[in-house]
Amino acid sequence: MRGEFSFIERFLSAFPRARVPLGPGDDCAVLPPYRGQMCVTTDAVVEDVHFTRAHFSPEDIGHKALAVNLSDLAAMGATPRWFVCAVALPRDFPGRELSRLARGMAALARAHRVALVGGNFTSARELSLTLTAAGELTRPALTRAGGRPGHRLYVSGTLGEARLGLNLLREGRRRGAALLRQRRPQPRVALGLLASRFASAAMDLSDGLAQDLGHLCEASGVGAEVELSHLPVSPAVRQALGLEGALQGGEDYELLLAVPPARVAAFERACARAGERVTAVGTLTRGRRRVLRDPQGRLIPPPPGFDHFRVRPPVD
Numbered sequence: 621m622r623g624e625f626s627f628i629e630r631f632l633s634a635f636p637r638a639r640v641p642l643g644p645g646d647d648c649a650v651l652p653p654y655r656g657q658m659c660v661t662t663d664a665v666v667e668d669v670h671f672t673r674a675h676f677s678p679e680d681i682g683h684k685a686l687a688v689n690l691s692d693l694a695a696m697g698a699t700p701r702w703f704v705c706a707v708a709l710p711r712d713f714p715g716r717e718l719s720r721l722a723r724g725m726a727a728l729a730r731a732h733r734v735a736l737v738g739g740n741f742t743s744a745r746e747l748s749l750t751l752t753a754a755g756e757l758t759r760p761a762l763t764r765a766g767g768r769p770g771h772r773l774y775v776s777g778t779l780g781e782a783r784l785g786l787n788l789l790r791e792g793r794r795r796g797a798a799l800l801r802q803r804r805p806q807p808r809v810a811l812g813l814l815a816s817r818f819a820s821a822a823m824d825l826s827d828g829l830a831q832d833l834g835h836l837c838e839a840s841g842v843g844a845e846v847e848l849s850h851l852p853v854s855p856a857v858r859q860a861l862g863l864e865g866a867l868q869g870g871e872d873y874e875l876l877l878a879v880p881p882a883r884v885a886a887f888e889r890a891c892a893r894a895g896e897r898v899t900a901v902g903t904l905t906r907g908r909r910r911v912l913r914d915p916q917g918r919l920i921p922p923p924p925g926f927d928h929f930r931v932r933p934p935v936d
């Protein structure tokens with residue numbers, strides 16, 4: 621039997637029952653009061669924009685849709701609590717693929733102990749998933765606006781892998797670490813929570829460090845100097861994209877953090893203890909100038925990042 625309600629049942633059956641006053645099934649969910657303030661975000665993944673059905677398994681698509689939302693919560697230092705999921709589905713979408721998509725999403729939800737509390741189904745020409753997620757703060761939110769001149773800039777993990785993964789998928793490759801970074805980004809939730817004890821500002825990197833750094837600088841009213849030679853870039857990415865290319869592609873879903881000098885040593889110790897990889901890549905500066913220092917010591921302007929509405933995107 622096909623139909624909207626069988627799709628809803630199929631989707632929900634991948635998830636455990638949410639432990640909230642009222643979960644999926646009524647006109648709204650009913651949620652308990654939380655102790656801390658709540659962070660709320662929404663983000664969509666759209667067929668042929670964020671994934672292709674040829675290169676992503678249904679599980680990958682479900683995972684990525686939730687991951688990009690959890691990454692926004694991580695960037696605020698919030699602990700994910702619940703999400704709702706609006707599914708737009710082509711009329712001929714196979715039911716068993718919907719189950720697989722739900723299972724991919726449910727596995728990541730379980731890992732982060734975040735509950736699906738509602739959603740929506742509609743028919744559409746392309747597959748898309750639009751999620752709204754909320755997380756609880758135990759400390760003041762880590763915004764983009766708290767950076768000050770002299771604060772050190774850190775990035776988590778490595779940069780450029782997801783863009784390399786996209787290139788490799790387009791070349792027909794099926795396996796490898798970079799492909800996994802493109803198809804199964806891992807939101808840095810634990811690091812965000814840790815960073816909320818030390819950092820003055822944070823954001824997640826979805827559109828490339830070069831462009832996203834600009835948003836943090838603008839919000840904080842500062843400039844920045846980033847050392848290209850300090851960037852955490854694997855040899856494979858360096859060879860395929862170059863250092864500048866690693867800053868451009870986006871979808872790294874790593875965190876960019878500003879840390880006051882007095883907190884740097886304690887922050888680095890806490891990261892090492894927690895097994896979180898972070899790399900110091902530069903400094904916030906007075907004024908508005910954002911520059912990259914290349915390995916020869918020359919100052920160059922940051923390259924553009926991903927933009928959905930640029931007429932002809934220079935990347936991807």
Ligand SMILES: Nc1ncnc2c1ncn2[C@@H]1O[C@H](COP(=O)(O)OP(=O)(O)OP(=O)(O)O)[C@@H](O)[C@H]1O
Binds near residue numbers: 826827
């Ligand atoms: N349609 C909208 N209505 C209200 N606010 C919006 C809308 N679109 C974007 N914003 C706000 O503008 C800011 C920038 O949006 P953007 O989608 O670039 O978020 P981001 O976290 O930087 O990127 P990503 O979507 O990759 O997570 C966010 O604070 C977002 O809430």
Ligand SMILES: Cc1ncc(C[n+]2csc(CCOP(=O)(O)O)c2C)c(N)n1
Binds near residue numbers: 663688827
């Ligand atoms: C099929 C396909 N084409 C292009 C890309 C690259 N891409 C899509 S969205 C985005 C930025 C983040 O999105 P948003 O700003 O919506 O959060 C990037 C780098 C991809 N992954 N798949």
Ligand SMILES: [Mg+2]
Binds near residue numbers: 825
């Ligand atoms: Mg974000």
